[in-house]
Amino acid sequence: MFAAILIDKVEKSQTVELTQADEAQLPDGDVTIDVEYSSLNYKDALAITGKSPIVRKYPMVPGIDLAGVVTDSAHADWKKGDRVVLNGWGVGETHWGGFAQRARLNGDWLVPLPSVFTARQAMAIGTAGYTASLCVDALLNHGVRPDQGEVLVTGATGGVGSVAVALLAKAGFTVAAATGKASEGDYLRQLGATTILDRAELSEAGKPLQKERWAGVVDSVGSHTLANACAQTRYGGAVAACGLAQGMDFPATVAPFILRGVSLLGIDSVMAPAAPRLAAWDRLARDLDAGALDAIARDVALAEAIGAAGELIEGKVRGRIVVDVNR
Template sequence: MFSAILIEKSGTPPEVSATTVSEDALPEGDVTVDIAYSTLNYKDALAITGKSPVVRSFPMVPGIDLAGVVAESSHPDWSAGDKVVLNGWGVGETHWGGLAQRARVRGDWLIAQPAAFTARQAMAIGTAGYTASLCVEALAGHGLLPADGEILVTGATGGVGSVAIALLAAAGYTVAAATGKPAEAGYLKDLGASTVIDRAELAERGKPLQKERWAGVVDAAGSHTLVNASAQVRYGGAVAACGLAQGMDLPGTVAPFILRGVTLYGIDSVMAPTPRRIRAWERLARDLDPAALDTIATEVPLSEAIAAASRFIDGTVRGRLVVDVNR
């Protein structure tokens, strides 16, 4: 038996409990992992609260992230004792996830835990931080240099935004952070933001083309925020879009893309191929100061994960929530 968060039935609210589960109930997979830490992401909060139909089958253990040690393996790449990390691949949605003490998964979904990080630190990064790294990789791959101008980060106090700011600042970029939480300006500047702007400047319908301000953008909001940010990107710049905190709609025009040569990169973290994942984690290991993770992350025990998910939906969570599944 092992402890887990279990979603047993859809509904509003769904039937969710912190309970114990028999190991015989674990789904199929060629690697069994003893989990040390997991996380709470926005998607996990949606699953636990039932605010969006994230879970595709029941019962389900949520948790799109996990870090731990291989207990058993029939996969050629992994042996008992290996330290591993998993992000995405549908765990917590179609396959039992990381908000538990044990998981059974496909070995192809795992990567080695970077030596630069402990399991807790890897989960302080989690899918949010790994997604932020994918975004920074896209902007750097586009050829944007620190001398090209400011990079705007929206949803700045969230997990993606927080890590994106830290990564960009470490790489020498000047960062502008957009947030609806002015009281968190000190937190954002501690991470490396040079300026902080009110997200309200971007949240309403704007002109198709606006004053050129940003060399690039990391956007976790979507909707009008993404449209306005794109309309303010300088000629030849780029936008890495990875979220929908404001909405899934894109109520804009093609003007920035065909008149200013702006490139829009869609960033998917769930099904990204392994080589891309490894590059993103290598950037995190190289550029992210582990000390910054103490600022970004707050730890909660598994027993408090359900209540914490509601705070996530309410918008009162700053940075990352790490879950110690063994308490």
């Protein structure tokens, strides 16, 4: 038996509880893992609160991230004792996830835990940080360079934004951080931001083309914020879009793309193949300072993750929440 958060549905009502599960209940997979830490992401919060139909199969253990130790493996790449990380692949949606002390998964979904990180530090990064790294890689691969001007990070105090600020600053960029939390300026400067913007400057409807400002953008917000970011991006620049905190809509025109050659780069972290995943984790291992992780993350016990999900949906969370599944 092991502790797990279980989401179930009775008729049209969703239930969420901390319970004891039996190993026989674990879904099919060729690798079994003793989970050490998970993390609370926006998608997990939507699943737990029922604010969006994230869960596709009931009962479900949420948690799109986990880090732990392999206890049993029938997969050629993994053996007992290996330390591994999981991000995405529908875990926590269609396959039991990381908010439990044990997991059984497809070995193809796993990557090795970088030796520079503890399991807790890997979950302080989690899908949010890994997605931020994918965004930074996308901008750099597109040719965006520090000498071309400022880069913008929207939703900067969130998990994706916080790590993106730190990684971009480490890569030599001058970073502008947009946030609705004016009190978090010192936090963002500590991560490497030079300029702090009020998110209100970007969150309302704006002109199709605006003053050119950004060489590149990492956007986790969507909606008008993404549209304005595109409208303010400099000629030949690029915008990496990975989230929808403001909304799924994109009320924009084609003007930035056909008049300024701006590129909109879609970033998917859920089904990304092995090569970009490993590259993203390599960047995190190389460039993300452990001290930044301490500033970015706070820990909660497994039972506390349920309440923390509501806080995240309400915009009351800064940075990352690490879930210690063994307390």
